[in-house]
Amino acid sequence: MLQVIPVPAFSDNYIWLVHDESSGQTVVVDPGDAAPVLEELQARAWRLHQIWNTHWHPDHTGGNLALKAATGCTISGPDSPRIAGEDVALREGSEVRIGDHVGRVIEVPGHTLDHIAIIFDEQQIAFVGDTLFAMGCGRLFEGTPEQMFASLHKLVGLPDQTQLYCAHEYTLSNARFAAHSEPNNAAITARLAEVERLRAAGEITLPTSVAQERDTNPFVRAASVETFASLRAEKDSFR
Ligand SMILES: [Zn+2]
Numbered sequence: 282m283l284q285v286i287p288v289p290a291f292s293d294n295y296i297w298l299v300h301d302e303s304s305g306q307t308v309v310v311d312p313g314d315a316a317p318v319l320e321e322l323q324a325r326a327w328r329l330h331q332i333w334n335t336h337w338h339p340d341h342t343g344g345n346l347a348l349k350a351a352t353g354c355t356i357s358g359p360d361s362p363r364i365a366g367e368d369v370a371l372r373e374g375s376e377v378r379i380g381d382h383v384g385r386v387i388e389v390p391g392h393t394l395d396h397i398a399i400i401f402d403e404q405q406i407a408f409v410g411d412t413l414f415a416m417g418c419g420r421l422f423e424g425t426p427e428q429m430f431a432s433l434h435k436l437v438g439l440p441d442q443t444q445l446y447c448a449h450e451y452t453l454s455n456a457r458f459a460a461h462s463e464p465n466n467a468a469i470t471a472r473l474a475e476v477e478r479l480r481a482a483g484e485i486t487l488p489t490s491v492a493q494e495r496d497t498n499p500f501v502r503a504a505s506v507e508t509f510a511s512l513r514a515e516k517d518s519f520r
Contacts, residue, residue, distance in 0.1 A: 283382060283404050285446060287485055288321050290314045293450045294340055295487065297408060298327070304380030306330045309354075310399070310408045311448050315344035319351060333377060334358030334367075335410025336396040341448060359388075359395035371397055389436065391429025392419030398436060405443045406488070409436055414447045415489040416472065417455030418500040420517065426510035430503070437501050441492035452476050452486035458519050459499050462512060468496040 282303075288296040290313050297310040298321060307327040311334055312318050322329055329352040334342050336359060345356055345365045357377060360370035371377070375386040377399055384399045389412045396419075400407040411419035412429075413436050421429055436445065456473040463469050472493070479486050494501050503509035 283379065283401065283406065285406065285444075285488075286321065286325075287487070288317050289450075290317050291340060295446075295448055295450060295485070296344075297446050297448075298322070299379060300325075300327055301380035301382060306379050308333055308377075308379050309348065310446070311335055311341035311410060312344035312348055313340040313342065315347035315351070318344060318348060322352075328352065329354045331377075331379070332356040332358075333371075333399055333408065334364050335398065335408060335412075335448070336393045337361045337363035338393065338411070341410065359397045361395050387435055389432035391421055391424035391432045394423045394428075396424075396432070400439065400443075405440060406446065407436065407439060407443055408446045410448050412436065413445060413494065413498070413501075414449060414455055415445075415452040415486055415494070416459045416469075416476075416498050417451055417516070418498075418513070421513060426513060427506050429513070430500075430506045430509045433498075433501050437491050437494055437498075439491050441490065441495075443491045444488040445490065445494065446488045450486065452489075453480045456497075458516050459497060461519070462499045462515075463502070466497070469499075472497045 284300040286298040299308040308331045349366045355368045356366045357369035358364045371386045373388040377384045384401045389398045392411045398409045456476045459469045
């Protein structure tokens with residue numbers, strides 16, 4: 282059994298703590314900031330074994346060196362000189378381990394060129410960084426629309442119940458854009474209301490699931506890469 286705990290950071294990041302009870306091992310995914318991670322580890326009396334980075338952006342890697350210094354953890358991520366303290370370079374087909382659980386790495390370029398996602402098939406969970414967000418997707422800082430569209434489809438090709446752990450709380454803004462782009466989609470209308478309720482109560486809207494994204498994510502639902510590209514451009518300036 283893997284336990285996954287959100288650690289909020291900055292204004293809207295989630296750093297995910299992953300804990301395996303049988304081995305006692307703990308991993309942190311995308312620690313942009315060390316302090317809240319160390320606090321949570323201490324509160325739970327968990328010892329950090331590893332960091333997994335999905336991409337190099339500082340809000341995902343900024344805590345790497347401080348956590349490594351404090352805990353002696355190892356750092357794995359895409360092969361990039363911009364990932365501080367990296368010990369293990371991951372690429373398509375690489376494996377990561379926590380206790381007896383084996384996760385597989387897929388490459389999902391688009392937000393950055395060397396973005397990866399980590400999938401635990403047996404547990405039906407995936408850490409997707411800034412590639413897919415609930416009802417949205419990451420901005421195209423480095424990659425092309427073709428790359429991002431293909432990456433999103435790799436993720437929503439996972440089984441329906443797969444839980445997707447995204448790295449930001451962007452769901453409300455994404456839901457408003459989704460309702461604007463698909464005004465007659467009842468699943469989107471219902472999810473927007475639910476997300477409004479959760480956020481008004483200060484609650485997290487993640488993880489999401491593959492099934493929910495297939496039904497309510499306009500970027501996933503786009504019929505062609507051209508439609509995807511125009512949606513992405515429109516969302517960049519949507520308020
Ligand atoms: Zn990013």
